[in-house]
Amino acid sequence: MATSILDLRSDRASEGAAADNLRLVEGLRTGAGWAYEELIALFQQPVYALAMRLLDDPAESSDVVQEVFLKVFRNIGNFHGKSTLRTWIYRITVNEAHNARRWFFRHRRREVELDSDPEEARNWKEIIPDNGRTPYDVVLDSEQRAAIEAALGRISPIFREAVVLRDITDLSYEEIAAVLAVSLGTVKSRILRGREALREELAGSLKPRPALRLMPETAEKMS
Amino acid sequence: MSCENVQERISLLLDRKLPARERESMLAHIGACRACGTRFEMMQNQVAMVRGLDQPAIPPQLAARLSVLASHECERTLARASLLARLQCWAARVDLAFDNLMRPVALPFTGGVLSTLLIFTLLVPSLSFSHDIRGREFYTAPAGKMVTNPWDQVADADDDFPRIETPTTAPSDYYNVVDMKIDETGRVVDWSVVRGELTPDMKSIIMLGRFQPATEFGVPTQGTIRVVQSCASATVRG
Ligand SMILES: [Zn+2]
Numbered sequence: 001m002a003t004s005i006l007d008l009r010s011d012r013a014s015e016g017a018a019a020d021n022l023r024l025v026e027g028l029r030t031g032a033g034w035a036y037e038e039l040i041a042l043f044q045q046p047v048y049a050l051a052m053r054l055l056d057d058p059a060e061s062s063d064v065v066q067e068v069f070l071k072v073f074r075n076i077g078n079f080h081g082k083s084t085l086r087t088w089i090y091r092i093t094v095n096e097a098h099n100a101r102r103w104f105f106r107h108r109r110r111e112v113e114l115d116s117d118p119e120e121a122r123n124w125k126e127i128i129p130d131n132g133r134t135p136y137d138v139v140l141d142s143e144q145r146a147a148i149e150a151a152l153g154r155i156s157p158i159f160r161e162a163v164v165l166r167d168i169t170d171l172s173y174e175e176i177a178a179v180l181a182v183s184l185g186t187v188k189s190r191i192l193r194g195r196e197a198l199r200e201e202l203a204g205s206l207k208p209r210p211a212l213r214l215m216p217e218t219a220e221k222m223s
Numbered sequence: 224m225s226c227e228n229v230q231e232r233i234s235l236l237l238d239r240k241l242p243a244r245e246r247e248s249m250l251a252h253i254g255a256c257r258a259c260g261t262r263f264e265m266m267q268n269q270v271a272m273v274r275g276l277d278q279p280a281i282p283p284q285l286a287a288r289l290s291v292l293a294s295h296e297c298e299r300t301l302a303r304a305s306l307l308a309r310l311q312c313w314a315a316r317v318d319l320a321f322d323n324l325m326r327p328v329a330l331p332f333t334g335g336v337l338s339t340l341l342i343f344t345l346l347v348p349s350l351s352f353s354h355d356i357r358g359r360e361f362y363t364a365p366a367g368k369m370v371t372n373p374w375d376q377v378a379d380a381d382d383d384f385p386r387i388e389t390p391t392t393a394p395s396d397y398y399n400v401v402d403m404k405i406d407e408t409g410r411v412v413d414w415s416v417v418r419g420e421l422t423p424d425m426k427s428i429i430m431l432g433r434f435q436p437a438t439e440f441g442v443p444t445q446g447t448i449r450v451v452q453s454c455a456s457a458t459v460r461g
Contacts, residue, residue: 040289
């Protein structure tokens with residue numbers, strides 16, 4: 001039981017992706033229509049998801065996303081490939097989210113909302129297939145989902161940010177350090193403290209149960 | 224390794240951030256110690272649950288706005304990238320526009336042509352060609368006053384308030400300067416930051432401002448205004 005299922009994460013940073021990035025950046029700089037479309041297609045969903053997890057407000061997240069792409073398009077000339085394209089884009093996203101008013105107010109608002117029906121509060125969300133993002137798909141019931149989302153909303157924004165970038169945006173520690181412009185040690189500590197805070201928040205709300213149904217193929221790979 | 228040490232490192236273990244030897248001794252401890260084993264399982268489940276959250280899907284209106292934004296920005300880059308590319312690009316558009324215009328005004332076609340032009344102009348405002356003949360007698364610049372003021376306050380009361388000028392004024396170091404393209408209906412259809420940054424007030428102007436459009440032979444047309452706001456009044460943005 002000691003083997004972590006998380007050990008199966010595949011390293012997806014490949015040379016192919018880096019070459020694609022370069023091609024894309026070059027296309028953006030020269031005003032190639034396909035590059036603009038491709039950048040939007042590649043990043044609109046993850047950038048929106050990140051903004052939503054940080055701000056929890058569809059309208060404000062939409063504003064942030066537009067601002068992010070505007071900045072990306074207008075500043076692509078300043079992108080020198082010191083970081084990867086996605087790190088750069090997420091850095092802009094996090095900065096824009098920090099600028100959004102709700103970043104500071106969300107904490108209190110979230111607590112008020114806890115009394116409302118979690119299903120109703122999540123009307124905006126259409127469930128979309130999460131195409132093989134992780135090799136260990138879990139199926140959450142609505143109660144678990146609501147509990148996790150509520151717990152994420154209650155922990156300090158600084159820790160939430162680190163946890164979201166790690167476990168939802170799926171960035172490496174090094175990428176998170178670049179996105180947040182902090183040291184690797186700080187990233188480690190924020191993720192640890194964020195997860196601990198989340199555990200404490202969840203301790204009261206989730207009943208102990210055989211919670212996770214791991215997909216069969218994942219379970220086989222575990223040994 | 225003490226239980227405390229182990230529990231502090233569970234997060235790193237889950238993320239494969241531990242050196243091999245440390246990892247082995249962690250796993251050995253977790254296998255043997257019930258408290259740490261339980262903690263490890265809990266953390267593992269919790270991380271998997273966070274990762275299992277559904278991604279909020281992007282709203283269709285946002286997706287549509289992004290693709291308009293992309294085409295605007297692509298055009299803008301092209302325009303700056305090279306004069307040649309720009310000329311080719313515009314020549315193609317002029318051809319297209321003239322193809323449409325020069326069609327015989329046969330009745331069956333008129334409706335189609337007009338609606339095509341209308342949709343063309345509505346969807347891609349920046350594609351309509353600009354009449355860059357400023358300075359000639361028959362052309363008037365957009366009036367520097369907003370028909371609808373996005374703020375409640377009185378403009379004169381505040382020095383930091385954005386000022387509207389003509390694009391010929393030289394940008395000063397202490398101001399954020401943004402040129403805005405005003406279409407024939409008086410709305411802002413495109414903008415470019417000349418210096419500084421786009422301030423929140425300027426964004427309100429872009430979104431909410433309405434201007435008296437420029438005219439050419441008395442007919443409303445596109446024009447450009449320059450919006451200037453003191454840097455001191457802008458919110459500092461990352
Ligand atoms: Zn122990």
